[in-house]
Amino acid sequence: MQRKHNQKAWFLVLPVFLLVAFSAIIPLMTVVNYSVQDSFGNNEFYWVGAEWFVEILNSERFHSALGRQLMFSGLVLAIEVPLGIFIALSMPKKGWGASICLVLMALPLLIPWNVVGTIWQIFAREDIGLLGHTLAALGVDYNYTQDAVAAWITVVVMDVWHWTSLVVLLCYAGLSSIPDAFYQAAKIDGASRWAVFRYIQLPKMKRVLMIAVLLRFMDSFMIYTEPFVLTGGGPGNATTFLSIDLVKMAIGQFDLGPAAAFSLVYFLIVLLVSWVFYTVVTVQDAEASK
Amino acid sequence: MAEIHLKDISHAYMPEPKGPEDYALKALDHVWQDGGAYALLGPSGCGKTTLLNIISGLLTPSEGAVKFGEQDVTTLDTAHRNIAQVFQFPVIYDTMTVRQNLAFPLRNRGVSAGDIDARVLEVADLLGIIDRLDEKASGLTADAKQIISLGRGLVRRDVNAILFDEPLTVIDPHLKWQLRSKLKALHQQFGFTMIYVTHDQTEALTFADKVVVMNDGEVLQIGTPEELFEKPIHTFVGYFIGSPGMNFLDAKVDGNQAMIAGQSIALTANYADTHNGKTEVGIRPEFLSLHSPDHKTNAGIRVTVQTVEDLGRHRVVKVDAAGTPVTVLVHEDEEVPSGDATLVFDPARTLVYRDSRLVEGVG
Structure with a gap:
């Protein structure tokens, strides 16, 4: 069957897309932006790549908080x-x-x-x-x-x-x-x-x-x-x-770069655990209903 | 093993019942014969399930005693009565296999593993589910689940009676017949007492040797399907059993004559005219016939034909008898007069009811 495509339909999704962009994606991208740069005030930023991530993942402080x-x-x-x-x-x-x-x-x-x-x-x-x-x-x-x-x-x-x-x-x-x-x-x-x-x-x-x-x-x-x-x-x-440590780092010490890397690692851990958990539950459910 | 005697029992769900209207089950004294197949028939909410739960011990009656043979079991809990019950919605243990489900009642009673295995195989064979024993019970269809519920009852050797609480409600119509005949076959093979609750008269009449008709917490009649059909002792029974139900017409009865709307019909017995309450004449649609208005008879009244429904083998004719609607079953070969007609009663089948109860005439 030939289906009619109406490109105008995208406009219907646009409001939601914009809302999610403003509420979630743009702030998240800001954090990503901070996490790969270093700043010394005056709005000057330097590209540091994955340096902050390496530092956070190797730091005793992060390990003990985790x-x-x-x-x-x-x-x-x-x-x-x-x-x-x-x-x-x-x-x-x-x-x-x-x-x-x-x-x-x-x-x-x-x-x-x-x-x-x-x-x-x-x-x-x-x-x-x-x-x-x-x-x-x-x-x-x-x-x-x-x-x-x-x-x-x-x-x-x-x-x-x-x-x-x-x-x-x-x-x-x-x-x-x-x-x-x-x-x-x-x-x-x-x-x-x-x-x-x-x-x-x-x-x-x-x-x-x-x-x-x-x-x-x-x-x-x-x-x-x-x-x-x-x-x-x-x-x-x-x-x-973790979250208390993160706030200390970001607002107490104003280490924006490491704090941004910290947040992303933190976010990924929660996401990963929840995803694993959700998958296990749905797989079990599917097996139970067989 | 033993008959079940309900001795003057009644039950109210509220703590301090005042009048008869507070009772979900009104006074009842009845003996269920060992090995009988009974049906409990009545509209929803009439107390059938209450009665069933009293027998199985899920409820303790407010008054009276329950005896299994000579033993008084009124306060004995369910697990220690030799009763099994199958519920309206199939109950299975989701996490277990079919085999574990069947073994469950025995495991709980501490039967040895060897005996359990043997017994489960025996019952599975009987129910025709031996090849599905290792399937997960949760994935089965409703009728298979209901068979397993039944199997959990059969698996216990000591079971004396099996109670069914509208067990076929959730089963597909074409499987109902299969399951019902399976039940009958099991009953004939093992001879345990079966009590079967339903609101479907076909189910009750085909399943049971004896049917118990209930309404509003009261047992109205206990009898064979023939008795219920031919001599309903209460107008409710007449109306509830039969399709379509019995006709009742207000009448004045004197001697062997009944006056309906100023016209008299003959009766086969004499009734004294001493009653002050409501008197009715009851007759099943099968025993009425319709004739042309000028038909000569001593047992007919003038009516007006209103509607005719053709059901193939016979027709259901609704007529108006001086304001009272009456249903007549007419065989497909017979003529149905249109407009005015004479409705003829079969005197041998014409019953008299006073205050809704059947009265017997003299002679």
Whole structure:
């Protein structure tokens, strides 16, 4: 069949194209531009090629920030995912209890990120904070501004408090979509509580769980505001994650070239991990539906 | 193994039922004979599934007791009753193969691996799915999934009764017949009790030896398909069973005469005229005939023919009898008068209902 081509149709896509260009492509290109040049003020730029990239990829500073970042994301996922599933399973399925639980769960998600940081900054303070002061009164040696371990615990607990709800809500949605007949059939088949979880609930939750893991990975990998407000990356560099380090480099030291290279490497890591994850999920899905 | 006795049970989903309208299942006392094939028939929301879930133990009745033979199982949980249930939507365990699905109820009950393998093969052979045992269950069609649900019930040796909750709803029409005959064959082979819930009368009447007709939480009649057809004891049963359903006309009955819209028809028995409530005459469309207006009879009334639908073997004629619509089945060879006609009742098939219940005449 002969198809008519109407070149004017391109005009219909133009607004979106321009919008994306302004919001994403042009800023990204600016960063690319900085990453291959050096500047000494006065708007003078010198071509340096891949030098900044080589420097960043070989720098001890980047390696340790990346290590801390991976450790943070790993810890956060390892706690939030099982905890989220557990809470979702324990929530009532219907009635007023369910509504109350859902509202309570949604609350932490509605708080602005810097407020979350501030809440925990005060909450965990040894002198006036409810948590910090109580711990001190109990004789626990806990001071997140001095001790790296205490700082890590505080940052991780804060993130768990803030984001477990997201996992809970996604899992809860997955659980609600399971028809009653499945539970009834399992009862008739004599399935134990564990078997019900393993063979009915987990498989039905798998899809939303994948989304939850992906979202939590990306968000925790790019975390900035809360630890910045809480610890400012300290004590020392103990909680300086990639984005905090990047901001220090770009705005604190005004090393625009290395910072631009840093951002691009950072961006590519997130993109790569998400892509790998997405591919694994879709391949599995395709196999499951065969 | 044993008959199932529902002893004065009733069920309400709300905690403190006040009147009969609060009950999803009204008082019922019935014994399901061991090895019987029963159908539970009624419109959606009439309490069929509630009744089924009480038998399988998914629900505990608000009142009354459930007995399997001599044993009282009212509070016994589902897993420990020798009951299997097949649901409206096929339930399979997605991550397992067909073989693992069939083995699941046995594994949960701690049967040894050797016994499980042997039993699974036996059941798979019976259901004709032996060559698909190692396929992933999630990829199967709806009817294959439903067969596996059934297989999970059959695989347990102790199963005494299998309950079906509208199991063919999601199955393609041409496969329904196959599955239904498979069920019948299995029933004849093994003789376990089968209780089959449906709102489709064809399904109920072809499947069951005994049909239980329910409406609004109440069991109206339990009988063979013939009984339901010939002597419905409640107007709802008459209306619900049969296609088209039974006709009911307001009447005044005295002795062996019924007066319908001022014209009398003969009855075969005597009925006392002592009733103050609503009296109706019921007759199936099959037992009515249409004649020309000047036809002489002692069991006819004047009607007006309104519409005629030709269904091939017979025609469905809608007539107006002094304001009441009546349906008549006319054989393809017979004439249908147009306009005015005489509607003739077969006296032997003309039944009398008072307050919707069948009453028997004397003599």
